[in-house]
Amino acid sequence: xxxxxxxxxxxxxxxxxxxxxxxxxxxxxxxxxxxxxxxxxxxxxxxxxxxxxxxxxxxxxxxxxxxxxxxxxxxxxxxxxxxxxxxxxxxxxxxxxxxxxxxxxxxxxxxxxxxxxxx
Amino acid sequence: xxxxxxxxxxxxxxxxxxxxxxxxxxxxxxxxxxxxxxxxxxxxxxxxxxxxxxxxxxxxxxxxxxxxxxxxxxxxxxxxxxxxxxxxxxxxxxxxxxxxxxxxxxxxxx
Numbered sequence: 001x002x003x004x005x006x007x008x009x010x011x012x013x014x015x016x017x018x019x020x021x022x023x024x025x026x027x028x029x030x031x032x033x034x035x036x037x038x039x040x041x042x043x044x045x046x047x048x049x050x051x052x053x054x055x056x057x058x059x060x061x062x063x064x065x066x067x068x069x070x071x072x073x074x075x076x077x078x079x080x081x082x083x084x085x086x087x088x089x090x091x092x093x094x095x096x097x098x099x100x101x102x103x104x105x106x107x108x109x110x111x112x113x114x115x116x117x118x119x
Numbered sequence: 120x121x122x123x124x125x126x127x128x129x130x131x132x133x134x135x136x137x138x139x140x141x142x143x144x145x146x147x148x149x150x151x152x153x154x155x156x157x158x159x160x161x162x163x164x165x166x167x168x169x170x171x172x173x174x175x176x177x178x179x180x181x182x183x184x185x186x187x188x189x190x191x192x193x194x195x196x197x198x199x200x201x202x203x204x205x206x207x208x209x210x211x212x213x214x215x216x217x218x219x220x221x222x223x224x225x226x227x228x229x
Contacts (some may be wrong), residue, residue, distance in 0.1 A: 035218070037165075044122070044223035045157070045165065045208050059216045062120050095164065104153045104212060105170030112164070 002026040002108055004034075004096050009113030012086055020081040020113060022096030030054065030074035033099035035106055036081050038092035038115075048094070051079060064090075086117045123148065123209055123221035130227040136197040139224045141209035142190060147219055149190035153212035156185055156194045159223075160205045168207075169194060196226070204228045 008020040022034060036048040049070040051058040058070045067086075072079040079096060093114050097106035124142040131137040141148065141156075148154055156169040167176050169185035172192065182197045192211070196203055209221040 037220075044206075045159070045210075045220045046122075047210065047218040047220055050218070061217060097165075101167060101176050102170040102174055104155045104210075104218075105167045105174075105176060106155070106157075106165075107167040107176060109164035109166075 002098075002100075004098060004108055004110035006094065006096050006110040006113040009094065009115045011116045011118060013119050014086060014088055014117055016086050016117070017082070017084045018086065018115060020083065020094055020096075020115070022079040022081075022110060024077045024079075024098065027098075027100075029072075029077040034070075034072065034079040035097045035099060036070065037095045037097060037106075037109075038090075039095070039112075040089070040092040043092075046092075049081065050099070083115070086115075088117050091115060091117045120213065120215070120217060120219050123211060123219055125207075125209060125221040125224045127222070128225045128227065130229055131199045132229045133199055133201065135199050136195060137199060137226065139194045139196075139207055139209075139226070141192040141194070141211075141221045143192075143211055143219070144190055146215075147211040147213040148187065148192050148209075150214055151212050152187070154185070154187055154192040155210050156183075157208045157210070158203075158205045159208060165208070199228055201228050 035050040093112040097109040157165040159165040
């Protein structure tokens with residue numbers, strides 16, 4: 001079964017840092033773009049970042065550019081989202097997803113990991 | 120990167136058809152055939168229902184269909200069923216090599 005599992009969420013103070021992980025199972029991890037998407041409590045889905053399969057390219061939403069860094073270690077079948085200078089408004093469930101269907105279809109998705117930024 | 124505009128809620132009776140709109144700009148929806156739709160039940164992982172404007176992934180009912188005209192994409196659910204009650208989000212590739220999601224639509228089956 002092809003699946004993704006996120007980890008690393010937790011509670012952090014404003015200005016702090018956290019690194020999320022996204023481990024892939026059941027497929028050739030290095031063949032696929034990995035995306036991060038978040039959902040703040042009671043709000044909608046928001047695209048955060050993506051990284052190419054060979055890690056040669058990445059893009060970011062304006063809201064996180066300069067603060068978040070996406071990376072991956074294909075030997076470990078894992079992608080990462082390093083989050084620095086965290087703000088209260090970064091509080092959300094963070095999902096990772098694979099670009100796996102057609103040119104734009106994200107599938108599968110992980111179940112998400114909760115990040116809470118609060119003093 | 121403003122969110123694409125979707126109606127906050129759409130409702131219908133079992134068996135009816137509903138359509139959810141997703142309006143963007145020429146920099147996203149209107150500029151590419153890269154619109155996707157996701158079904159999201161709270162507490163679960165989002166599920167892909169339409170990709171590349173109008174294609175259904177394997178295992179998705181043919182009651183789901185997608186289309187696009189200009190800067191507006193649409194998702195139609197025909198033969199509405201109780202299990203279709205969920206939040207639905209569109210998303211599009213953009214001219215800055217990023218993606219943008221819609222504001223989300225809550226579908227209620229009456």
